Amino acid sequence: MTKQTVKTQVLIRPVVTEKATELAAGKYPVYAFFVTPGATKPEVRKAVRAKYQVEPIKIAMITSRRKVVTNRLKPGLTGRSKKALVYLPAGTTLNLV
Numbered sequence: 799m800t801k802q803t804v805k806t807q808v809l810i811r812p813v814v815t816e817k818a819t820e821l822a823a824g825k826y827p828v829y830a831f832f833v834t835p836g837a838t839k840p841e842v843r844k845a846v847r848a849k850y851q852v853e854p855i856k857i858a859m860i861t862s863r864r865k866v867v868t869n870r871l872k873p874g875l876t877g878r879s880k881k882a883l884v885y886l887p888a889g890t891t892l893n894l895v
Contacts, residue, residue, distance in 0.1 A: 808837045808845040812894045813881060826855070826888050833859075833882045842882045850892050856885040 812818075813830035821828040833842055839857045846854055860881040867874055886892070 808833055808841045809849065809882075810834065814894070821883075822891075827886045827890060827892075829884045829886065829892055829894075831882050831884065833880050835861075835878065835880050837880060837882070839882075842884070846884055852886055852890055852892065854884045854886055858883040858885075 810832040813832060815830075818830045821830070831842070837859075839859060842857050842859075843854055846852060860883065862879050862881075864875045864878045867876055
């Protein structure tokens, strides 16, 4: 694999929800991405820079914990996930397609 694909493997996929779309449409756009569980802020910054050629202003990480659920009387756990909120300069947009 090339170095560029290794850097961008940190980003799994963008979060496309109503809330994420409203954040992206603001004065200072904020884009949300699902990232690998071990990803750090510098790795996410490098991946966004490599994939979209944009320098983020700030990055916030959100980790959701596993929860106990019951399905047909069998206990189980939900998957854990990690999201990165990427703040971009004013007037900047990303083509997520």
